Amino acid sequence: MTGFLRNNRTILLTLVFLLGMIAFTFQGLEPKVGMSILLSGITLAALFFLIASGLSLIFGLMDVLNFAHGVIFVLGAFVGLSTLMNPRLLFNTLPFFLSAAGGVAIARHLGTPLWQRVNTERGRKILWWSLLVLAFALLAFGLRRFPIRTLNAFSITTVGGAVPTALAQEPLGLMIQRVAFLFLAGLPFGLAVAPRELRQENRRAALWKSIAITLGLLVSAFAILLLRDPGEQFILGLSVDWRFLLALTAGTLAGMLAGAGIEIVLIRPFYGNPVTQLVLTLGLMIAGTDLIEAVWGEESHPPMEPPSWFNGACRSDSLIAWFSEHCRSIDVLGRAFPTYRLFIIFVGIAIFIGVGILLKRTRLGMIIRAGVQDSEMVQALGINVRQVFTLVFALGSGLAALGGVIAAPFLGVFSGMGQIFILQAFIAVVIGGMGSYTGAAIGTLILGLARAYGDHFVAAGIDLPFLANTIKGSPAIARASTVLIMAIVLLVRPAGIFGKKE
Amino acid sequence: MQVSLSRRWQKIFSGRGAQGWVYLAVFALLALFPLIAGLTIGNPQAASEGAGFFEGLLQRAESGYAKFWQGMLIQMLILSIFAMSYDILLGYTGILSFGHAMFFGTGGYAIAILIGQHFNWPFFQALGAVVVIAVLQSLIFGILSLRVKGVYLTMVTLAFAEMFFILAEAGDFRQYTGADDGLHGFPVPAYLSATEHRTRFYYLALILFVLVFLAARRLINSPTGRVMIATRDNENRAMMIGFNTFWYKLIAFVAAGVFAALAGALSALFNVSVTPATLTTFRTIDALAMTIIGGVGTLIGPILGAGIIQLLGYWLERWFGANWTLIYGIIFMLIVVFLPYGIVGTLRRRSFGWKAGWARWKQLLTGKAAPG
Structure with a gap:
């Protein structure tokens, strides 16, 4: 018992402190007001946590301060919105990625003998450049005049997302041509990035594997292309619940893929050079926001339609009643509270527990925790740490993208939403201690509660003992107050609440 | 007398010998810029009747493109x-x-x-x-x-x-x-x-x-x-x-x-x-970008970087419209990858980062572990 208390001293003290603060603030409030502020705070905290946990994991393992994390959040929200309202964009762009990946997969395998024929440094250089130029030329040729903006023009105008059939789709023949060109573009790129030496592995089996992967990718690319009209109608014909699930999956997957891509192309070549990595993620933040605006437009979209479970036009009396009624709001001590926010809280807690189990109970989690402590040592023990890095980057980005989709029915979707959240997530991570998973959770909890209470007290006014008038302010003051909390925490503990001491 | 004066200038401007003259030349060019601009791109009609050459030049510098480019240079400074x-x-x-x-x-x-x-x-x-x-x-x-x-x-x-x-x-x-x-x-x-x-x-x-x-x-x-x-x-x-x-x-x-x-x-x-x-993080990122592009740990670097970014922003906005920051971000990332020490830093090292930059990416793409 004493051992448990001693080992978990920090977290227990923090929790006691938090509970004390909550109890203290409850004193001056009606219970129903206090409760709804508390729940709002936890909702915010859950959203912050989805971003902050990824940031914290990535920083802990790789020492990368990922400024592009907010862009991933926005990407998730937009991909989710597209899936829910108008999957046309996904149906028309997914085959491109698949067929290009297929080309790379097969050519990467066939390229090695080619590179072995070319022995001179100069010859290799020429080959490399010409392959690259060829790849980009084919890519540009395949994608010329691709009307990306018209593909999602409808999702803005039609509420509920019913897209008129066969309107303004590009002809199928042209699309097949484009997909073929992307496959062709993938070939020289795959040749260019092929391994220079033969590896010690079963060549024939590897070849069949590559062929199978390529065929699978190509078949799925063409299948998606052929099924784009019925598929679109099918998805839009689904109930909003299924579409929401699809949106969650698609958004998270998009985030994971983007994260893995960022890690492989921009972060991996620069380990041991944190400033360069940081600056690169900054560049990505600048370019990524604009890229999203280029694809999805600069308009801000109204909150996405939540699943029907959270959309009934009524008010449930209790959680149990809600299970049968599916009301939009629920009665909390006599005050209505949106049930969708309870769902956000639920997702936040589920992810916290799920990732926590992953970290504590699985082999991968063990490697990650060991890597946070000393990644060189883990590498020396014969574990491919780079792969784990990519995985964790993808995982963290996937969480952020999931957060984006979850936040979309609550906040709406706009390209600037990432920047609002990323700063708060950074502050939360710093409060909790960078690299600490529990710290990220506690930090976001503190921050979410501070924001909610701050908003309330700033609007309602604070009675200070020595002043006659109540002090009132704007919500901006509450926003600034989170910084104050961070400053205080860092003055007491320079490495955050759960941070490692230097 | 002459020699000692120049030594002194050198000491003030560089502390490293011959480069001092380069600095002096650049500053002289900057000091003469309004006059040059007035002479070349200023509006000749702007000079009032009966004004002397110098006075007319100053009046021309206050007109047309000369005025605009002075504004650009002020912002760069x-x-x-x-x-x-x-x-x-x-x-x-x-x-x-x-x-x-x-x-x-x-x-x-x-x-x-x-x-x-x-x-x-x-x-x-x-x-x-x-x-x-x-x-x-x-x-x-x-x-x-x-x-x-x-x-x-x-x-x-x-x-x-x-x-x-x-x-x-x-x-x-x-x-x-x-x-x-x-x-x-x-x-x-x-x-x-x-x-x-x-x-x-x-x-x-x-x-x-x-x-x-x-x-x-x-x-x-x-x-x-x-x-x-x-x-x-x-x-x-x-x-x-x-x-x-x-x-x-x-x-x-x-x-x-x-x-x-x-x-x-x-x-x-x-x-x-x-x-x-003026208080946003983007302002800080501007400074960071200028410093990194020009060369961290040099004083000339940030100046060069400021000039480049100001010009780049101006031209990109003219060419690409509202979404110019997309191109800007990409150029920024390319510079960071290929000129890891910035322009001045790379020049000082006399070894361009091109080779190392490509080598890093090639190694990565070919699956070999990067050294170090």
Whole structure:
């Protein structure tokens, strides 16, 4: 018992402190007001946590301060919105990625003998450049005049997302041509990035594997292309619940893929050079926001339609009643509270527990925790740490993208939403201690509660003992107050609440 | 006599010998720029009848493209001051601050508020107050944020700057800060109006720029500056030798803060407006980008970077319209990958980063582990 208390001293003290603060603030409030502020705070905290946990994991393992994390959040929200309202964009762009990946997969395998024929440094250089130029030329040729903006023009105008059939789709023949060109573009790129030496592995089996992967990718690319009209109608014909699930999956997957891509192309070549990595993620933040605006437009979209479970036009009396009624709001001590926010809280807690189990109970989690402590040592023990890095980057980005989709029915979707959240997530991570998973959770909890209470007290006014008038302010003051909390925490503990001491 | 004078100039400008003449030539070119611009791209009709050659030239410099390009150069000079101040932190002391816009914006707001309707201070008194405010601000936030190190410091400074941004945007102080509209049209002294006397303002900016350059150079080449560099290279060793590195970092923080505040004040005077945008992280990122593109740990680098970014922003916006930052971000990333030491840094090393940049990517794509 004493051992448990001693080992978990920090977290227990923090929790006691938090509970004390909550109890203290409850004193001056009606219970129903206090409760709804508390729940709002936890909702915010859950959203912050989805971003902050990824940031914290990535920083802990790789020492990368990922400024592009907010862009991933926005990407998730937009991909989710597209899936829910108008999957046309996904149906028309997914085959491109698949067929290009297929080309790379097969050519990467066939390229090695080619590179072995070319022995001179100069010859290799020429080959490399010409392959690259060829790849980009084919890519540009395949994608010329691709009307990306018209593909999602409808999702803005039609509420509920019913897209008129066969309107303004590009002809199928042209699309097949484009997909073929992307496959062709993938070939020289795959040749260019092929391994220079033969590896010690079963060549024939590897070849069949590559062929199978390529065929699978190509078949799925063409299948998606052929099924784009019925598929679109099918998805839009689904109930909003299924579409929401699809949106969650698609958004998270998009985030994971983007994260893995960022890690492989921009972060991996620069380990041991944190400033360069940081600056690169900054560049990505600048370019990524604009890229999203280029694809999805600069308009801000109204909150996405939540699943029907959270959309009934009524008010449930209790959680149990809600299970049968599916009301939009629920009665909390006599005050209505949106049930969708309870769902956000639920997702936040589920992810916290799920990732926590992953970290504590699985082999991968063990490697990650060991890597946070000393990644060189883990590498020396014969574990491919780079792969784990990519995985964790993808995982963290996937969480952020999931957060984006979850936040979309609550906040709406706009390209600037990432920047609002990323700063708060950074502050939360710093409060909790960078690299600490529990710290990220506690930090976001503190921050979410501070924001909610701050908003309330700033609007309602604070009675200070020595002043006659109540002090009132704007919500901006509450926003600034989170910084104050961070400053205080860092003055007491320079490495955050759960941070490692230097 | 002649020789000793030139030696002295060399010592002031470079401390490294022959390069001094290059600096002098560049400064001379900058000093002559309004006249050259007036002669080449100014509107010939702008010169009044009966004006002498020199007078006519000055009048031509106040017209057409000559005026516009002087404006561009003024902004470059202001940004150069800002970027140099940032490099004192990043390049010479090794402090990666993300809150440098805090000083820039506060400088702008301070002068705008002090000469504005509420205080009506005389101009030079207000300018002095800007310096005092900057010193106090950088002392307070320097002492607070230098308690932590590394990434924590980055995040703490970022958050402090965000706090100032939020406060500037808040409706509570609307009568002073103008909330999210910012302050516009405050009474800049008539003799300093950038619209009326562009050339005069240009020389003011140039003089301030040269002064800041010399001061920064003096600071860096002083024993204090050497300790700063030692702190950057290996803080533990510097502490072991017996320096309390905290004070040296604080000195760097204050110097950088004051220079940035001056740049901010100048920018406010030039535009006759300050907005909360001057306090955003993007302003800091601008300084960071200029420093990195030009070359971290050099004073010429940030100046070059400021010029490049100002021009790049101007041209990209003309060519690509509203989404120009997409191209800007990509170019920025390419520069970081291929010129890891920046332009000046790469030139000084006389080894271009092209090969290393490609090698890194090729190794990565071919699956071989990168060395190190």
